[in-house]
Amino acid sequence: xxxxxxxxxxxxxxxxxxxxxxxxxxxxxxxxxxxxxxxxxxxxxxxxxxxxxxxxxxxxxxxxxxxxxxxxxxxxxxxxxxxxxxxxxxxxxxxxxxxxxxxxxxxxxxxxxxxxxxxxxxxxxxxxxxxxxxxxxxxxxxxxxxxxxxxxxxxxxxxxxxxxxxxxxxxxxxxxxxxxxxxxxxxxxxxxxxxxxxxxxxxxxxxxxxxxxxxxxxxxxxxxxxxxxxxxxxxxxxxxxxxxxxxxxxxxxxxxxxxxxxxxxxxxxxxxxxxxxxxxxxxxxxxxxxxxxxxxxxxxxxxxxxxxxxxxxxxxxxxxxxxxxxxxxxxxxxxxxxxxxxxxxxxxxxxxxxxxxxxxxxxxxxxxxxxxxxxxxxxxxxxxxxxxxxxxxxxxxxxxxxxxxxxxxxxxxxxxxxxxxxxxxxxxxxxxxxxxxxxxxxxxxxxxxxxxxxxxxxxxxxxxxxxxxxxxxxxxxxxxxxxxxxxxxxxxxxxxxxxxxxxxxxxxxxxxxxxxxxxxxxxxxxxxxxxxxxxxxxxxxxxxxxxxxxxxxxxxxxxxxxxxxxxxxxxxxxxxxxxxxxxxxxxxxxxxxxxxxxxxxxxxxxxxxxxxxxxxxxxxxxxxxxxxxxxxxxxxxxxxxxxxxxxxxxxxxxxxxxxxxx
Amino acid sequence: xxxxxxxxxxxxxxxxxxxxxxxxxxxxxxxxxxxxxxxxxxxxxxxxxxxxxxxxxxxxxxxxxxxxxxxxxxxxxxxxxxxxxxxxxxxxxxxxxxxxx
Numbered sequence: 053x054x055x056x057x058x059x060x061x062x063x064x065x066x067x068x069x070x071x072x073x074x075x076x077x078x079x080x081x082x083x084x085x086x087x088x089x090x091x092x093x094x095x096x097x098x099x100x101x102x103x104x105x106x107x108x109x110x111x112x113x114x115x116x117x118x119x120x121x122x123x124x125x126x127x128x129x130x131x132x133x134x135x136x137x138x139x140x141x142x143x144x145x146x147x148x149x150x151x152x153x154x155x156x157x158x159x160x161x162x163x164x165x166x167x168x169x170x171x172x173x174x175x176x177x178x179x180x181x182x183x184x185x186x187x188x189x190x191x192x193x194x195x196x197x198x199x200x201x202x203x204x205x206x207x208x209x210x211x212x213x214x215x216x217x218x219x220x221x222x223x224x225x226x227x228x229x230x231x232x233x234x235x236x237x238x239x240x241x242x243x244x245x246x247x248x249x250x251x252x253x254x255x256x257x258x259x260x261x262x263x264x265x266x267x268x269x270x271x272x273x274x275x276x277x278x279x280x281x282x283x284x285x286x287x288x289x290x291x292x293x294x295x296x297x298x299x300x301x302x303x304x305x306x307x308x309x310x311x312x313x314x315x316x317x318x319x320x321x322x323x324x325x326x327x328x329x330x331x332x333x334x335x336x337x338x339x340x341x342x343x344x345x346x347x348x349x350x351x352x353x354x355x356x357x358x359x360x361x362x363x364x365x366x367x368x369x370x371x372x373x374x375x376x377x378x379x380x381x382x383x384x385x386x387x388x389x390x391x392x393x394x395x396x397x398x399x400x401x402x403x404x405x406x407x408x409x410x411x412x413x414x415x416x417x418x419x420x421x422x423x424x425x426x427x428x429x430x431x432x433x434x435x436x437x438x439x440x441x442x443x444x445x446x447x448x449x450x451x452x453x454x455x456x457x458x459x460x461x462x463x464x465x466x467x468x469x470x471x472x473x474x475x476x477x478x479x480x481x482x483x484x485x486x487x488x489x490x491x492x493x494x495x496x497x498x499x500x501x502x503x504x505x506x507x508x509x510x511x512x513x514x515x516x517x518x519x520x521x522x523x524x525x526x527x528x529x530x531x532x533x534x535x536x537x538x539x540x541x542x543x544x545x546x547x548x549x550x551x552x553x554x555x556x557x558x559x560x561x562x563x564x565x566x567x568x569x570x571x572x573x574x575x576x577x578x579x580x581x582x583x584x585x586x587x588x589x590x591x592x593x594x595x596x597x598x599x600x601x602x603x604x605x606x607x608x609x610x611x612x613x614x615x616x617x618x619x620x621x622x623x624x625x626x627x628x629x630x631x632x633x634x635x636x637x638x639x640x641x642x643x644x645x646x647x648x649x650x651x652x653x654x655x656x657x658x659x660x661x662x663x664x665x666x667x668x669x670x671x672x673x674x675x676x677x678x679x680x681x682x683x684x685x686x687x688x689x690x691x692x693x694x695x696x697x698x699x700x701x702x703x704x705x706x707x708x709x710x711x712x713x714x
Numbered sequence: 715x716x717x718x719x720x721x722x723x724x725x726x727x728x729x730x731x732x733x734x735x736x737x738x739x740x741x742x743x744x745x746x747x748x749x750x751x752x753x754x755x756x757x758x759x760x761x762x763x764x765x766x767x768x769x770x771x772x773x774x775x776x777x778x779x780x781x782x783x784x785x786x787x788x789x790x791x792x793x794x795x796x797x798x799x800x801x802x803x804x805x806x807x808x809x810x811x812x813x814x815x
Contacts, residue, residue: 693811
């Protein structure tokens with residue numbers, strides 16, 4: 053089955069093409085069959101391949117489909133299955149498939165003017181699956197880059213899915229995502245081409261071969277901007293990663309991306325696409341290990357993003373925006389882990405995060421579905437009575453996000469923080485721990501505002517409330533199992549009671565390059581590990597308890613329907629300045645608008661109106677004027693008189709003879 | 715005494731020049747036709763002269779072709795002029811100036 057590896061990205065691509073060609077009037081059943089069948093088949097193939105691969109792991113498996121040649125450059129379209137891409141493959145196909153199933157229910161009854169957009173949605177979603185699978189399975193940068201751009205395109209298409217909305221927000225958000233990503237993509241391309249110019253190949257296993265002393269030495273050579281080759285390329289790839297994975301300073305597109313349909317947010321902006329940056333950093337971990345300074349930058353940006361985004365999530369009132377900022381924050385954790393050298397922890401968090409964040413987004417979708425499109429959590433509340441399945445699964449997702457013990461997020465977050473401490477970055481550990489507190493706070497605030505207390509919406513909305521159909525709740529249940537159980541693949545040492553239960557770490561360990569002089573695995577004393585775990589657990593529980601108190605019966609003097617808003621009101625009352633700053637998200641968008649967007653716009657307008665409109669257009673006008681003038685004179689030669697023409701003929705012959713013979 | 719070939723060629727060139735001048739200066743269509751015939755025959759003359767000089771029959775062969783084509787051309791040309799005359803009551807070439815912008 054490993055020989056069929058190339059089919060895994062190809063099947064969703066084919067189903068995307070078929071779905072796209074079915075046309076908007078195609079029967080929904082046909083669209084559903086093709087569009088869910090494609091990813092389903094890809095999932096089965098992936099599971100089969102992984103089953104087979106598990107026997108021969110960690111030896112990487114490469115399958116070349118064909119040689120993709122351009123002139124003398126030979127780059128094969130080849131696929132690589134190693135422990136890292138195996139994890140990604142599982143996440144993308146598994147989570148992706150269940151989100152497809154969920155979408156059948158969620159996108160089934162769109163209001164006008166989108167009633168015929170069902171097929172368009174699934175065509176894009178399938179295309180996204182294909183691109184993402186290409187990204188993670190490609191055995192060289194170029195194949196991955198095709199996928200890298202492909203997910204960017206699908207992201208644009210799906211964020212702008214509701215492009216006919218009156219407020220014009222979705223198309224703008226789509227453009228924003230596309231352009232911001234393009235900045236990162238440019239850096240990624242520079243890094244990729246640099247590697248090609250130095251090594252003449254783009255294959256991961258060949259370039260990042262820690263046993264190849266020549267390569268390791270080449271990476272240490274000074275290259276450009278006063279950086280070594282490793283630092284330069286690592287920096288470029290990291291900038292690319294900040295775009296795709298929404299890190300400071302390029303995170304701004306992700307919160308806006310919530311303009312797309314909710315399953316899209318779950319699939320693209322939580323579970324898979326945004327993890328591409330983390331994937332590429334871990335994939336190229338050799339150069340990040342060689343480039344200590346860049347790694348430090350990665351860790352700092354990651355930590356800063358984690359904290360920054362978590363604070364912004366505290367006061368958001370849009371259900372999906374809270375989750376969007378939490379995604380940015382959790383991605384920050386992953387980069388923090390990758391930066392300090394805990395690569396397996398980064399992927400472990402990516403793995404657990406994919407489950408619980410997809411679950412949370414789908415749960416949010418279920419809520420929005422029940423409320424007929426309402427996304428403001430101030431107008432929700434008390435939904436646990438009406439949406440019990442959604443409530444339970446959302447609870448599990450929130451607990452996992454908050455890192456409460458025994459839930460999956462706990463294990464992965466703990467591994468990251470332990471890794472940060474073990475590599476001697478106690479300050480980064482502190483930021484991570486603080487973020488854990490904030491994360492627990494906002495996730496339980498969200499949970500409380502949505503599902504607890506009393507209903508704050510209109511009476512009409514209350515009558516409309518209903519649990520989602522099984523096609524939506526089953527994926528929720530399955531992802532909830534993942535959000536609960538995924539963490540048990542990586543039980544930390546202190547909880548293993550002598551046995552070595554961190555299977556995830558062992559599975560991924562071969563992917564991390566081992567360099568002499570670089571200690572990739574740091575060890576903690578047992579007591580320190582217990583202490584750290586205790587501290588983060590305490591912070592997470594504390595963070596969860598603050599909103600928890602508000603929604604429990606510990607504060608009986610609040611009306612049930614007032615409980616949620618009381619939390620925000622209290623925050624706003626006691627810390628008005630902080631609340632305002634957070635509520636307006638540090639005015640980052642406004643600052644970007646002032647400093648970058650508007651000057652760029654003005655520059656574009658200058659080029660449009662002056663350079664194009666006057667200089668280029670003017671030059672062309674002069675050309676046409678001269679031609680016209682010449683024509684005005686020239687036409688006097690065409691008298692219409694036969695003898696004149698004959699004269700020209702003879703003169704021409706004479707000139708010709710003169711020219712030829714004299 | 716044999717006439718040198720140069721003389722033949724000079725005569726042919728003179729006839730050709732006269733024919734060209736006739737084509738370019740005459741207003742009457744028929745006269746222009748005659749001038750064209752003159753040019754053709756100038757060419758024929760040089761063909762024959764060269765044929766004699768080089769002792770090859772090809773030149774004379776070509777002359778027959780030229781004569782045949784000239785006859786056909788004259789027939790078509792006269793027919794055209796008759797047609798034009800019927801339309802416009804003139805064959806003055808200066809008044810046939812429809813081929814212009």
